[in-house]
Amino acid sequence: MKISNVMVSLDLGAAAADRVQLAAGIAERFEANLTGVAARQVPGLLAVNDVREAERIYEIEDRRANEQLAEAKALFEREADRGPRTSWRAALAEPTAYLIEQARAADLVVVGRHGPADGDPGLMAVSAGALLMEVGRPVLVVPPGIERLSAKRVVVAWKDTREARRAVHDALPFLTRAEAVHVVVVGPGAHGEGSEDVAAYLSSHCVSVTTHLLPNPEVAAAEEILRFAQREQADLVVMGAYGHTRLREWIFGGATRDILQTMSLCCLMSH
Known part of the structure; x- marks a missing residue:
């Protein structure tokens, strides 16, 4: 097996930057492409009596979601500059389902550990357990605070x-x-x-x-x-x-x- 494409999940949690650096290091070691992936689901229209108010709230959430995706992309580009080749994929979608879909193009998927004591990674977080069961690819689960993997x-x-x-x-x-x-x-x-x-x-x-x-x-x-x-x-x-x-x-x-x-x-x- 050759690792040609490393895919890393992005969110706006405190551990995201370290995770991207770790994935970039792996991509550099294997001379692989590094792909950043992020998704943010926009809540559907709320069940309120005022349709205009529901639309206004939806527009606010849509704008906020796009802003967060742009923030994730900027974080990825900043932390992945050491990788030999990079690409970016993002969508307004459920994060875990979107990553599972995109992983068809990956040899290795890198995600964060989200345990009870790890803090809130926000609405773009991916469930490692659900991902593992559906993705059909090896998954590297990274605890917070680790920015390098020597694997010696x-x-x-x-x-x-x-x-x-x-x-x-x-x-x-x-x-x-x-x-x-x-x-x-x-x-x-x-x-x-x-x-x-x-x-x-x-x-x-x-x-x-x-x-x-x-x-x-x-x-x-x-x-x-x-x-x-x-x-x-x-x-x-x-x-x-x-x-x-x-x-x-x-x-x-x-x-x-x-x-x-x-x-x-x-x-x-x-x-």
Whole structure:
């Protein structure tokens, strides 16, 4: 897999500038195009008795939305000046749905982590969970405050599932450039997850890899992965994204939910 187009989601939250810088650095490393994407939905006409008043409110919201999209574009152009090639896509639309649509032109999609303690990113924010389930592309989830990703030391959180296999394949451009890759299996069934086969697969791609089985963690899986990554001075975690559907919404459980809301490292996820 070759990364030729990196796509980054823009909003007006405090972490947006750092996220664009990180995505620009990835694009520069892979000599890829960097595409900024932003969308802002305009509320429909309000159910009020005065039609003129409803139209006036709509016009105000429409103008405000366009102003915010222009502000996002200016932020992107300012922070992405180091990228070799850039392009911009924006629309008056629901942000997550618009990014899913535009991602047909991307090899990698970069979005922000929006956990309970991350502050309000505003009306242009993208739901990482909903995006992962629908986009069909690897998604790099970036916590606030991270403006650079070296990916020299990488942790693969392995579980023998379709999603994890997809994630390992999608992460190969990063893994083949890493100095050290650690395949980590957490849980009581760690010995039966086929980690040695994963290591052999990665070795066949000239990846420097080791395996680590953690069958009896005393803490939650996400916390155990984070502890291991910090101990090994890794700055990227690779894992599959797991969820199930309920009333057409994707509800995450276990490690996936924890990663999306609290992980302090960048996480490359595939579904």
